[in-house]
Amino acid sequence: MEASVEGRKTPLYEEHLRCAGKMVEFGGYILPVQYPTGVIKEHMAVRTACGLFDVSHMGEVLVQGPDALRNLNHLLTNEYGGMKDGKARYSPMCMENGGTVDDLIVYKVHDDDYFVVVNAANKDKDFAWMSEHCFGDCTMTDVSASYGQIALQGPAAEKILLKLAKEEDIPKGYYSALFDRMVGGIKCMVSRTGYTGEDGFEFYMAAEEAPALWRMLLEAGEPEGLIPCGLGARDTLRLEASMPLYGHELSEEISPIAAGLGNFVKTAKEEFIGKEALARELSNEGGRKRVGLKVTGKGIIREHQEVMVGEKLVGMTTSGTHCPYLGYPIAMAMLDQEFTPIGTQVEAVVRGRRVAAEVVKLPFYHR
Amino acid sequence: MNFPQELKYTKTHEWVRFEDDTTACVGITDYAQDQLGDLVFANLPEEGDDVVAGDTFADVESVKAVSDVISPVTGVVEEVNEELADNPALMNEAPYEAWFVRVKEITDTDELMTADEYASYVETL
Numbered sequence: 248m249e250a251s252v253e254g255r256k257t258p259l260y261e262e263h264l265r266c267a268g269k270m271v272e273f274g275g276y277i278l279p280v281q282y283p284t285g286v287i288k289e290h291m292a293v294r295t296a297c298g299l300f301d302v303s304h305m306g307e308v309l310v311q312g313p314d315a316l317r318n319l320n321h322l323l324t325n326e327y328g329g330m331k332d333g334k335a336r337y338s339p340m341c342m343e344n345g346g347t348v349d350d351l352i353v354y355k356v357h358d359d360d361y362f363v364v365v366n367a368a369n370k371d372k373d374f375a376w377m378s379e380h381c382f383g384d385c386t387m388t389d390v391s392a393s394y395g396q397i398a399l400q401g402p403a404a405e406k407i408l409l410k411l412a413k414e415e416d417i418p419k420g421y422y423s424a425l426f427d428r429m430v431g432g433i434k435c436m437v438s439r440t441g442y443t444g445e446d447g448f449e450f451y452m453a454a455e456e457a458p459a460l461w462r463m464l465l466e467a468g469e470p471e472g473l474i475p476c477g478l479g480a481r482d483t484l485r486l487e488a489s490m491p492l493y494g495h496e497l498s499e500e501i502s503p504i505a506a507g508l509g510n511f512v513k514t515a516k517e518e519f520i521g522k523e524a525l526a527r528e529l530s531n532e533g534g535r536k537r538v539g540l541k542v543t544g545k546g547i548i549r550e551h552q553e554v555m556v557g558e559k560l561v562g563m564t565t566s567g568t569h570c571p572y573l574g575y576p577i578a579m580a581m582l583d584q585e586f587t588p589i590g591t592q593v594e595a596v597v598r599g600r601r602v603a604a605e606v607v608k609l610p611f612y613h614r
Numbered sequence: 615m616n617f618p619q620e621l622k623y624t625k626t627h628e629w630v631r632f633e634d635d636t637t638a639c640v641g642i643t644d645y646a647q648d649q650l651g652d653l654v655f656a657n658l659p660e661e662g663d664d665v666v667a668g669d670t671f672a673d674v675e676s677v678k679a680v681s682d683v684i685s686p687v688t689g690v691v692e693e694v695n696e697e698l699a700d701n702p703a704l705m706n707e708a709p710y711e712a713w714f715v716r717v718k719e720i721t722d723t724d725e726l727m728t729a730d731e732y733a734s735y736v737e738t739l
Binding site (some may be wrong): 484 | 655677680
């Protein structure tokens with residue numbers, strides 16, 4: 248069956264086959280959607296113990312030079328001034344009209360040296376966009392192919408990592424990272440970040456070192472309940488934690504303001520690409536906004552389903568699934584503003600059938 | 615993989631357990647549940663609904679996706695297994711106990727295979 252899946256192999260491809268992963272194509276890569284344990288057990292392992300993910304498909308771009316900071320502040324909606332070395336900061340990257348090119352994380356290695364992590368499916372588009380807008384004394388280098396990336400996520404993550412790394416090589420604060428540290432004898436960047444809503448770490452290492460670290464983490468974590476987890480659980484976990492996924496909650500048509508990510512749009516900055524359009528959108532009460540929906544009827548709401556109030560079409564869903572930890576189905580949707588207050592009763596059209604849901608507060612899950 | 619001898623099977627991975635010539639219970643096979651992954655919801659017809667061999671009569675939702683379930687027989691829904699609503703995991707854990715509907719007044723069937731035929735068919739997939 249594997250032979251029929253087209254795409255690039257990550258450095259951990261052979262490890263997934265050893266763990267009997269069910270391989271699918273995602274963002275141009277061949278990755279496991281799940282292992283024989285199944286999505287629900289993988290999801291629950293991350294909420295209650297720990298899970299291990301191959302995220303080597305993510306793209307990495309180095310932004311370096313005396314004008315690196317000015318370039319980031321021009322390209323991105325968030326503010327990158329005043330960051331300490333080793334801090335990480337999330338941002339949307341927008342077009343002039345406010346539509347979103349991608350969302351990404353920037354790490355400050357030190358002055359004039361930043362490490363940017365972008366979505367797999369967008370990395371060529373992102374790199375072209377960034378290079379096209381590059382100015383002054385600054386270089387942008389796509390180093391995606393030389394990195395492997397592994398995520399260790401869950402309440403037991405720190406305990407497991409302590410078996411392989413010294414305490415001083417483990418970042419203390421959420422959204423911070425340490426560079427050139429040793430984990431199980433392998434040189435890594437260790438970041439306290441993730442896409443699951445749990446505490447956890449992401450390790451970046453030379454691609455050829457990834458399999459050895461993967462195996463060491465699996466072995467060290469096994470007594471703590473660690474299991475490998477696939478893309479299926481990655482999606483249900485991020486959805487339960489209400490994190491946006493590019494292509495769903497954000498897109499070239501959905502601005503960060505509409506997606507409810509206004510916190511990451513700093514209109515006080517002197518200038519950045521999309522500032523005018525986003526500032527206008529902020530001051531304007533119209534348009535659709537992202538909400539969370541809890542399914543109160545029978546069924547599961549998925550993405551791209553119409554949301555109705557009576558006979559009026561009031562929006563569209565962007566993601567939806569059954570949430571293993573919460574134990575009920577949820578969805579995210581873009582709704583006309585008058586229907587966004589908490590408690591609003593709506594219906595989604597699921598294959599011709601109406602499924603009742605209620606607007607609830609985001610995030611659905613908070614650790 | 616387990617395919618009980620006393621059942622009949624379809625190419626679309628449903629099983630049929632005939633109780634007499636015109637009454638049968640219908641569910642999805644061990645192969646189907648394994649392919650679909652963790653099942654979390656079954657959208658079932660109602661008592662008295664007509665079902666037609668070869669047509670969709672239900673759908674099942676896994677965490678990732680929705681899939682149609684095709685009726686292997688033509689008849690009338692006599693009883694719906696309400697237990698699946700409370701415990702959809704039964705479809706994964708015990709697929710041959712997790713019947714969806716009991717159909718009466720059966721007048722026609724889809725092309726049905728024996729357990730051995732179905733096992734060989736699954737081998738080719």
